[in-house]
Amino acid sequence: MRPDELTALGQQLRADAVRVSDRAGSGHPTSSxxxxxxxxxxxxxxLRYDFDRPDHPANDRLxxxxxxxxPLLYALYRAAGAVDEDELLTxxxxxxxxxxxxxxxxxxxxxxxxxxxxxLPVAVGMALxxxxxxxxxxxxxxxxxxxxxxxxxxxEAVEHAAYEHLDNLTLVVDVNRLGQRGPTRHGHDLDAYAxxxxxxxxxxxxxxxxxxxALDTAFAEARSTTGRPxxxxxxxxxxxxxxxxxxxxxxxxxxxxxxxxVVAELGGVRHARVAVQAPPDGEPPAPAPGSVPPGSVAGLxxxxxxxxxxxxxxxxxxxxxxxxALGRVVALDAEVGDSTRTGFFAKAHPDxxxxxxxxxxxxxxxxxxxxxxxYVPYASTFAAFLTRAHDFVRMAAVSRAxxxxxxxxxxxxxxxxxxxxxxxxxxxxLRAVHGSxxxxxxxxxxxxxxxxxxxxxxxxxxxxxxxxxxxxLYGADEEFPVGGSKVLRRHDDDRVTLxxxxxxxxxxxxxxDLLERxxxxxxxxxLYSVKPVDAxxxxxxxAQTGCLLTVEDHxxxxxxxxxxxxxxxxxxxxxxxxxxxxxxxxxxxxxEEQLHEAGIDADAxxxxxxxxxERVIA
Numbered sequence: 001m002r003p004d005e006l007t008a009l010g011q012q013l014r015a016d017a018v019r020v021s022d023r024a025g026s027g028h029p030t031s032s033x034x035x036x037x038x039x040x041x042x043x044x045x046x047l048r049y050d051f052d053r054p055d056h057p058a059n060d061r062l063x064x065x066x067x068x069x070x071p072l073l074y075a076l077y078r079a080a081g082a083v084d085e086d087e088l089l090t091x092x093x094x095x096x097x098x099x100x101x102x103x104x105x106x107x108x109x110x111x112x113x114x115x116x117x118x119x120l121p122v123a124v125g126m127a128l129x130x131x132x133x134x135x136x137x138x139x140x141x142x143x144x145x146x147x148x149x150x151x152x153x154x155x156e157a158v159e160h161a162a163y164e165h166l167d168n169l170t171l172v173v174d175v176n177r178l179g180q181r182g183p184t185r186h187g188h189d190l191d192a193y194a195x196x197x198x199x200x201x202x203x204x205x206x207x208x209x210x211x212x213x214a215l216d217t218a219f220a221e222a223r224s225t226t227g228r229p230x231x232x233x234x235x236x237x238x239x240x241x242x243x244x245x246x247x248x249x250x251x252x253x254x255x256x257x258x259x260x261x262v263v264a265e266l267g268g269v270r271h272a273r274v275a276v277q278a279p280p281d282g283e284p285p286a287p288a289p290g291s292v293p294p295g296s297v298a299g300l301x302x303x304x305x306x307x308x309x310x311x312x313x314x315x316x317x318x319x320x321x322x323x324x325a326l327g328r329v330v331a332l333d334a335e336v337g338d339s340t341r342t343g344f345f346a347k348a349h350p351d352x353x354x355x356x357x358x359x360x361x362x363x364x365x366x367x368x369x370x371x372x373x374x375y376v377p378y379a380s381t382f383a384a385f386l387t388r389a390h391d392f393v394r395m396a397a398v399s400r401a402x403x404x405x406x407x408x409x410x411x412x413x414x415x416x417x418x419x420x421x422x423x424x425x426x427x428x429x430l431r432a433v434h435g436s437x438x439x440x441x442x443x444x445x446x447x448x449x450x451x452x453x454x455x456x457x458x459x460x461x462x463x464x465x466x467x468x469x470x471x472x473l474y475g476a477d478e479e480f481p482v483g484g485s486k487v488l489r490r491h492d493d494d495r496v497t498l499x500x501x502x503x504x505x506x507x508x509x510x511x512x513d514l515l516e517r518x519x520x521x522x523x524x525x526x527l528y529s530v531k532p533v534d535a536x537x538x539x540x541x542x543a544q545t546g547c548l549l550t551v552e553d554h555x556x557x558x559x560x561x562x563x564x565x566x567x568x569x570x571x572x573x574x575x576x577x578x579x580x581x582x583x584x585x586x587x588x589x590x591x592e593e594q595l596h597e598a599g600i601d602a603d604a605x606x607x608x609x610x611x612x613x614e615r616v617i618a
Contacts, residue, residue, distance in 0.1 A: 001044045001274075006212040009040040009079060012270035014241050015263045016075035016088065022259035024092035027100070030239035030251050032072035034176035034209070035143060038234055039076050041215040042141060042172075046223070048277045051082040054107040058279035060138050061110055061126050061372075065119020066145035066174065067101040068253065073109075074098050079274050082108060104400050110372040112398035115391055117151025119144060120171055121362050124157045125369020127169040127229075128354060133330070134373065137280065139223065142171045146186070147179040149193060153392075155200075156362040161229045162201035169229040170222040171202075174209065176238040180252050190233045197231045209234030241266050297325040297452040302476035303444040308469040311502070312408045314444035315465050316341025318451035319378055323349045326455055330370055332356055334363045334381040340408045340465075342380045360385050364392040364405070371401045376455050383407025383423025383464060390429055397434045397460050404454045405430070406463045410440075411553030412586045412594035413503040414467045419586045426464060428558020431531045435459035437482060438531040440560075442505035443473045446528060449480045457482065466503050468591055473505070473526075485534035487541075489524035495616075496609050497523040497541040499550045499564055501530060507595060508551060510602035515609055522609060530560060535567045542568070542575035547612050549578045551600050556581035576616070578608055 001009065013036040014029075021027030042062070050056045064073045074091060077083040083098070090096035097105045101114030111122050119142050127140045148154060161169055177188045186192040190206045197204045203225045205218040215234065222230035238252075239245030242262045256262050263269060301317040303309055323329045323345050332354040337343040346353040354370075356363035360381055367377035386393070386407050396403050410423040430438050437457055441447040447465065454461045473488070480486070488505070489498075489512045500508040505526045512522050523541055527533065542548055552560040561579035568574040582598045595601035 003212050006040050006044060007037070008267065008270065009044060009272055009274065010037040010212065011241060011267045012079065012272055013039055013072055013075040015266040015269060016078060017071035018242070018256055018259050018262050018266070019269070020071050020074065020088055020091040021255045023089055025255060026092060027071050027255060028068040028253050029071060029256055030245055031066060031069045031145065031176070032075070033240045033242065034236040034238045035069060035072055035174040036240065037210050037212055038143065038172055038174060038215060039072055041212050041219060043076055043079060043276060044274050045216055046219040047141070048138070048279045050278050051080050051108060051276065056279055057134060058136050058138050060279070061123070061140045063111065063119045063123045063140070063142045064102055064113055065142050065148060066116070067113030070098070070100060070102050073102055077108065079272060080276050081273050103398055111368060111401065112395055115395050116145065116148035117153040118365060118392060118395055121153050121157040121365030121392070122369040122372070123169060124161050124166065124362065125366035126373055127161065127166040128164060128366060129370050129373035129375060130168050131164070131166060132351065133375065138168070140169050142169070144171060144173050146173055146175040146177070146184050149173065150185055153361040153365070156359040157365070158197065158200045158202065160356065160359065160362050165227050166229045167226050170219070171229065171231045173231060173233050174236055175233055176236040177247065178238045178249060178252065182249055188235055190235055193233050201228055203228050203230045204233060205230065206233045207235070209236035210240060297322050299324055300448045300452060301444070303472045305472050305475060307444070307472045309444035309472060310466060310469050311441050311444060311447040312339070312341050312465040312467060314447035315406060315451055315463065316344040318448035320344045320348045322452050322455055323352060326376065328374060329376045329378065329455060330354065332363050332367050332377060332379040334358055334360050334385065336381055339382070340380040340406065342378070360389040361392055364389040364396065364403070367403045368392070368396045368399060368401045371403050372399070376402065376404070378404040378406060380406040380408065382421060383410040383426040384421055386423070387425055387429060393430070393433055393460060397436065401460070402458055404461045404463070406465060408465045409467045410464045411466070411503060412582055412598050413553050413591045415591040415594060416588040418588045422586060423464070424555045424582055426462070427530060427554050427560065430460070430462040431558060431563065433460050436531060437461045439482070439528060440464040440501040440530050441528050442502050442526055443470055445472060445474045445476050445478060446480050449478070450528070453480070453482055464502060470503065470506055480528060483529050483532040483534060485529060485537045486526040487523065487537065488526055489522065491521040491523070494521050494523040494545045495613050496547040496549055497525060497545045498605065498609070499525045499527050499538070499548055499560065501527045501552065501560055503553050504551045504600055507600065507602045508605055511605035511609065514602060514606045520609060520613060527560060527564070530563050533563045533567060538564055538567050539572070542573070547576045547616065549580065549605065549608055549612065551580040551605055553595070553598070553600060554581055556583060576612065578612060580604060580608060
């Protein structure tokens with residue numbers, strides 16, 4: 001396109017953003033208008049994308065990190081011929097694919113955006129896939145707002161991209177000076193951003209974001225830069241093209257008044273179509289997934305009943321085996337691979353291992369980006385530190401991403417390291433994520449089986465592992481279906497059902513032995529699938545014993561106790577229930593002392609059962 005045609009295309013994108021926001025009665029037209037010339041140049045001259053084949057392995061990727069500017073993205077899709085006029089006007093209406101912030105309901109959207117500061121971190125994962133795994137020449141473009149450059153996650157991504165020399169990654173920052181409530185931290189000072197990006201090792205281009213020829217040159221410079229990522233800092237004006245709105249405060253997130261007049265001011269409704277460049281011909285297809293069904297992975301580690309093995313160790317060996325069987329499996333870690341045991345995978349499959357260092361947000365974001373490119377990521381760190389990345393996990397669910405998260409060093413059972421290292425909120429956090437699966441194995445063989453099963457699940461999958469060695473309870477050929485449980489003790493005259501998972505299963509078994517010697521038979525349920533929970537087994541146990549006691553190495557809120565209580569919350573007879581959990585602030589002590597102090601060891605369980613039985617008799 002000639003410069004005048006690019007300028008006209010930018011005006012078309014602006015007018016469309018104004019129109020759809022006005023029709024919806026909500027939206028962010030001014031944030032869209034500032035970046036319209038950037039989008040026009042990228043679409044017409046630099047993006048290589050087959051809109052009829054969004055799954056083409058060589059397509060460039062575009063991540064709209066400033067997801068509130070969705071009217072611009074949808075206007076871009078109309079200009080590309082992917083969305084027609086009728087659909088464009090359904091913006092923000094019930095059932096429309098054109099949501100207020102973009103999600104993968106649209107086939108051209110790889111990941112959901114709108115929680116600012118996430119687009120670049122996720123794009124780093126996509127660029128890593130292109131550079132190290134796919135080995136295809138596609139580029140990853142991120143359109144970011146200047147406000148979100150204040151997010152720490154952005155700078156985790158900036159450093160990681162530079163460290164990995166991701167020259168297939170281009171960040172475009174729409175520096176329009178105005179945020180949600182007023183001026184941004186650095187306003188139009190492009191040098192303030194440039195100094196920071198230069199310091200991390202990026203190639204930086206400063207440009208007038210409304211000069212289409214300068215933008216064209218900047219994108220070409222980014223493509224020709226090797227060995228490091230490029231940031232294009234584009235100085236723009238929010239509300240560009242509308243005299244009553246341009247560079248004015250107080251208009252963020254609001255349709256423009258007299259939209260019809262603004263559209264006329266922008267040149268009216270246009271219907272230009274862009275023949276977007278196709279990706280290169282002759283590119284090899286993406287590698288096929290491994291042919292071995294995840295649930296029957298050959299080479300899984302096998303342990304003898306009675307051995308003592310930490311579930312984190314079983315996880316590491318199982319992950320190594322799953323990686324050998326399934327070529328699309330990748331592993332990420334936050335510089336604790338010796339502790340989480342992902343180091344086993346790193347040694348066996350170094351080309352598919354990604355060290356993210358102590359940057360948990362970047363680790364989860366990279367996992368989402370890799371998943372968007374068709375890989376099956378397992379991302380591991382201490383359970384306590386996954387809380388730092390909760391918003392990325394939440395948005396991964398919105399993205400419909402398939403990501404496996406593994407949290408080690410869970411609960412007070414880790415011992416003397418103290419509360420800063422103890423995951424005591426993780427079950428609640430992950431159970432609350434839409435569509436998630438939460439698994440908490442108690443022995444090595446169970447862990448290995450669940451690690452393999454996770455590869456074939458959808459959505460966010462979480463596995464909780466323990467630091468210390470635990471006795472192996474199950475044979476290596478035992479099956480553990482997701483959504484199931486195991487009844488480890490059962491008598492016809494059970495007085496109480498003990499429901500536990502992970503480390504507390506072993507304490508529940510010890511308590512059961514104590515109580516049996518006292519003539520108090522109890523049932524023991526290993527609730528290894530915390531979500532989905534085995535409601536049928538729990539209801540049967542409640543009907544037969546009348547009393548449930550849950551015990552967990554977790555805070556009482558949101559964990560196993562709540563998962564069990566929810567089974568009986570929607571009607572039907574509710575059993576008498578007692579919940580044992582970590583209710584005090586731990587200190588440093590041995591694992592045994594920690595469990596005792598928290599009131600979740602065998603003695604505490606037995607005491608609670610005795611009290612329940614006495615009250616039932618009374």
